[in-house]
Amino acid sequence: MAAVLCTHTDAASEMSDPPAGESKSRPVGGTEYSWCRAAPGGTGTTVLGLLLSKPPDLPNLQSTLHSLQNLHPILLSKIHYDPYRRDFSFLNPPSPPLHLQILDLTATARAIASHPDADDPSVSDFHKILEHEINITTWLDPNHPSYSDTDVMFASVYTISDGQWGVFLRLHTAVCDRTAATALLRELLAAASGENEGGEFEIGDHGEIGLGIEDLIPNGKANKPLWARGLDMLGYSLNSFRLANLEFKDANSPRFSQMIRLKMNSDTTEKLLAGCKLRGIKVCGALAAAGLIATRCSKDLPPYHKEKYGVVTLNDCRSLLNPPLTTHHLGFYHSAILNTHDLSAEDTLWDVAKRCYFAFSNAKDNNKHFSDMSDLNFLMCKAIENPGLTPSSSMRTALISVFEDPIFEAFSPAQEHLGLHDYIGCASAHGVGPSIAFFDMIRDGQLDCACVYPFPLFSRDQMNQIVYQMKKILVGAIEVVEG
Incomplete structure (x- = not known):
């Protein structure tokens, strides 16, 4: 009981x-x-x-x-x-x-x-x-x-x-x-x-x-002329109709959030992090790229055919606010940047990873994580009110969401004292949101990524295939001997 x-x-x-x-x-x-x-x-x-x-x-x-x-x-x-x-x-x-x-x-x-x-x-x-x-x-x-x-x-x-x-x-x-x-x-x-x-x-x-978060944005960082705001809103809206996605399995039944874990051992994780560092990018770029390529590989498309996918990158703004906050300030202090990317069969992991990361980084350098905040919040609420504006009323706003930085955790005596065998942190995503939300952690040097998706819009077998393909793509790219 x-x-x-x-x-x-x-x-x-x-x-x-x-x-x-x-x-x-x-x-x-x-x-x-x-x-x-x-x-x-x-x-x-x-x-x-x-x-x-x-x-x-x-x-x-x-x-x-x-x-x-x-x-x-x-x-x-x-x-x-x-x-x-x-x-x-x-x-x-x-x-x-x-x-x-x-x-x-x-x-x-x-x-x-x-x-x-x-x-x-x-x-x-x-x-x-x-x-x-x-x-x-x-x-x-x-x-x-x-x-x-x-x-x-x-x-x-x-x-x-x-x-x-x-x-x-x-x-x-x-x-x-x-x-x-x-x-x-x-x-x-x-x-x-x-x-x-x-x-x-x-x-x-x-x-x-x-x-x-809106009350703590430094003066001027969120400013945007009215005409620019209107153009951006129009651009976001029009792009949403052009975005490709995973194949929907059941778009009519009630939805729930399910989760699959993408794991790598410490040796492979170390090579992945080294590959990202060598190219001046973060692991979020590699995860997003692997997800995009795995999605395209799941479809029977001609090699030359390009599809446009949306990637949302979430970044923790605490250190950028006025006054700056610590990680121990509880609340929601992340912002989102939405970028779109065209993919064909010729695209490789590291090329796509660099495009994903630098598109996000450049937007952040231009303060779009602050200036576009109200626009994306507005569009999120509009999708909630009018799901029919999204393909098959799926309420999918992007293919993938990733975090700018992973969480790094190391074994501590507290874990042994409590008998802590495993732990997972993630959030639901079967309402409005991406098709796959990645919650990545580097735990004791090993990548452990919770991949959350809406079921039965997508099936567990379908997502197992995507995650398996992602890992295969990542491992294949980092095992290539550098020239």
């Missing part, structure tokens, strides 16, 4: 608390608003999954989560929707409880049995539970078209077997981008293992709900 462990946060916190019964709140920013619109449709649920070989200390885990909420008050927030103003805000009522949901073997087995691939032995139970968590419609009220003061963070513990447990945090992407999720994971591991017994975390929020 499932149980709930519920306690209230410490009222004796040193933070300045509002008077009893009074709530703190702030309106969401433009980017946060887009995520609030997207999450009910299936894009914008961030999940951190930890696979443990030791039973978690539940009271300690509960206490740790409360400590992290006190350190990062945005994690105490609820998403509030004002139907009259048709706008959202972060509502932070005093001392709300966090519920730690605990599922025993029977309840966990029911969750696994509900998975579309419940009988597929090639998909681990941990993997199935992660997909179960990422598809829970947390922020959708069936009796209301939007939200109903729902928490932004949930925590669950699954008993997978007599020797395996899964700990999952489910967060609204508006308050937790990939950088924030990584910081949260590190703080959680350090606190739960006793490495921070003195409570000395590197804190960026200063006990407050931080401002949205």
Whole structure:
């Protein structure tokens, strides 16, 4: 059965608390608003999954989560929707409880049995539970078209077997981008293992709900003449009709997010990173290029035939803001740059990788990560409102999304202390978004990339083929002897 462990946060916190019964709140920013619109449709649920070989200390885990909420008050927030103003805000009522949901073997087995691939032995139970968590419609009220003061963070513990447990945090992407999720994971591991017994975390929020990214962009960086904004909006709109994609398998059935992992050993990863460094690019360019080429290879096209694909590159803007933020400022502080690329059968990995990376880098040098932010947010919301404007109402805005920089993680004593066997961090993408969203990590020198896609718009077999082909393309390119 499932149980709930519920306690209230410490009222004796040193933070300045509002008077009893009074709530703190702030309106969401433009980017946060887009995520609030997207999450009910299936894009914008961030999940951190930890696979443990030791039973978690539940009271300690509960206490740790409360400590992290006190350190990062945005994690105490609820998403509030004002139907009259048709706008959202972060509502932070005093001392709300966090519920730690605990599922025993029977309840966990029911969750696994509900998975579309419940009988597929090639998909681990941990993997199935992660997909179960990422598809829970947390922020959708069936009796209301939007939200109903729902928490932004949930925590669950699954008993997978007599020797395996899964700990999952489910967060609204508006308050937790990939950088924030990584910081949260590190703080959680350090606190739960006793490495921070003195409570000395590197804190960026200063006990407050931080401002949205739009309020922190340096003066002049987001400026764009009205005529230029109009031309860019027209260009984005027209290009969207010309973009090619993967073959849609089922464009009519309800959609869910599924995930496949692309992994490389340390030797191959080292060669990939060296190949990127040699060419003055980052690994995001190589991943995007491999995805584009693998997609084209999946189609029976004449060699000379070119297709145009869209690539969205996400970059963490914290260090570029005014004032600069640290990685421990929780919230959504990424921006996106959309570029299109024409591909034929003659294109090679490194040529496409350089085109992908330098197109992004040049756009960033021209401040398009700031100046185009409102344009892309607007178009994202328009796609949500009018899915028919996208091919087969698929709501696909690009073929691929990648992050400018991977997350680097190394083994720590905290992981051994907790019996941490595996962990995955990714976000849902079956509403508006790309066909494949890459969440890459270099873990102990090895590439581990979570590839999220909408099912059944695309099938798991289809994506397995794409990921297999991507790895083959990458390995083939880095094994070529340099002349």
